[in-house]
Amino acid sequence: MKIAIDCRMYSQSGIGTYLREILPYILKEKYEFLLIGDMYKIGHLEYENIEILHCKIPIFSVKEAIGFPVKKINECDKFYTPNYNIPWGIKIPIFSTIHDVVFLDMPEIINSYIGFKIRKLFLKRAVKISEVIFTVSNFSKSRIEKYFGIEKKKNVTGNGISNHIIEHKHQIYDKNYNEDYIIFVGNFKKNKGLKILLDAFEIAKKNGYNKKLIIVGSLENFRTKDDVILNYIKKFSRGDVIFTGYVNDEKLREMISNAFALVQPSLYEGFGIPPLEALFLGTEAIVSDIEVFKEVYSDLPVRYFKTEDSKNLAEVLIKLKRESRDLYEMREFILRKFSYEKIAQIIINDLGKH
Template identity: 40%
Template sequence: MIQNSGIGRVLYETLLYLLDNGDEWILIGNPEFLKQLPGKRNTIVASHAPAFHPREFVGFPRRIINSADVFFTPNYNIPGGIRVPIVASILDLVYFDLPEIVRSPVGRWIRRYFARRAVRLSREIITISEFTRERIEYYLKPGVPIHVCYLGITRELRNQRADFLRGPRPYDFPYILYIGNVKRHKNLHVLLEAYLTARKNDFNCKLVIVGKMEGLRTRDAGIMREFAQLEKQGDIITSGYVPDNELYQLMAHTEVLIQPSLYEGFGLPPLEALYLGRPVVLSDIPIFREVYSDLPVTFFDPLSVRQLSAILENHSWETPTSIDTTLKSRELDYAAAAEKIYSVLKKYAG
């Protein structure tokens, strides 16, 4: 789980603080990753079962888990046979709100089943936004407490912000940046269409796309042809996965970060870009309003190609200012999140 991009980052950053308290922890997963974590009283148990795989459900080390005081899972795929108190994280319910993003009806059913089951089995639930808390209450109607623990800036970025800002530019030309995959709810096709329109009106920045591009589709074959041509010319650059240090270097020197999503559980890259002093343009959706409404960002209608292309052509994005005080006052911070989670887990510790 710790290697999965979204959940993995949240888990890793939270564990950096959670494990540094002197308690005894049993960590289940890939030993090569787990041994990098802090804590002098960690017991590492190897498990390579993929998330939601039958092997995970029946083959998890139940006896070891049941020797603990409490079981904390970073997702809602709870294995069978757990008798100790369970605290589960649910980061989003995109499979409920946008079921079409999972093509397989079986895949949709499995994810919904495990989410409902997690609420039924858990003593308490952890989530990352009021938006997701409301979705959990709407769809799953839990009879247990739900705790909102906002995300924040990674320890690496906090410690090395000045280095990323002073470091060399990744490219010797101006570029705009998109970070994410090509799933429908990421709404990348609107950014592509807006970018192509802006280029025809003398917008001279290149577009850098960070993330997996497999499965990119739009309903307009002409858009795909133009995309392929610009990628061939080097005006659109697709990098695939990049490690965090390279990602932060890209963020630190972009003209603007664009996040056109239709749906997110939180949406972390804009916060990181703002921390690096870069402009951010966001789709006007509830979760982004919750997290970013009091921060220096520019919102646009996620269904309007024309509105986004006009923002690009006119460079009409808000000038960023320091967000350090806001991060602290609103507890947009992994240390604060870890403290809340720890206070929940401690209730069940013997």
């Protein structure tokens, strides 16, 4: 059997990370693979059972709809995509991962009406033509079923811890308390809840809170520019709120490890990985009490606050104290429950059966 895999998002964050982490495990299988993507980004993958089809066509583009190299793909037996942007003309069985339907539940995060309609068209079509839909949480599964029904098989794979973090699982970081800080990893989109965190941080500061807030990522890499938030940040004293600019995996791991706490104040997520990474690295995690976080983190020592309640978050920040726990034991628990290797096996098993 030969499986075609859409790898065009390979170098991106989010879905790209998911693809990068599961791909090595998938490619170890006995099948042959056709990888569709930018040769300069996936050409380093050296497996005897792969063929690379160079393709730089952007996702959600007109060219994707009418100029995708489907002839070569249709010579394969199965097609897998880690997203719901499935090009037209593919005639072999299709398998897709749909991580969330956030833009349907929160349409205000899409900047244009046309962009919303295009994404909805692609998503509806993906659900219709996929043999199996993989998703990352029971919450996402329920939202897909709300909008598109329950007819198609949906397999909840969960999510995982990246290898660049796992490879340091035997390392315990020495916490540096000379400049205590809390950390936010995300973007400016409304569903990420950064405004709520900033409100809470301001309240906490007025009550003597002495930690800084670090927001990881450069302004150029934030997917939605929000002038309200940018202007709000200017109100804080110099150095209280810090943008890091781009940081590589090693630096991000170090920053999360040395933070007093990671805060994920999301209004909506399909899964939400940063708190999992924080706990794995021995850092406290504060999360909103949205449904998916209660699902994902039910057996882990996160601190919840009421969603969209900045006063409650400020209280949690002020009262938070570091707990003593067996980090090695927690890491082993996380690795057993959240594994990209297990995700890859679920996907490859379904591709083999259908």
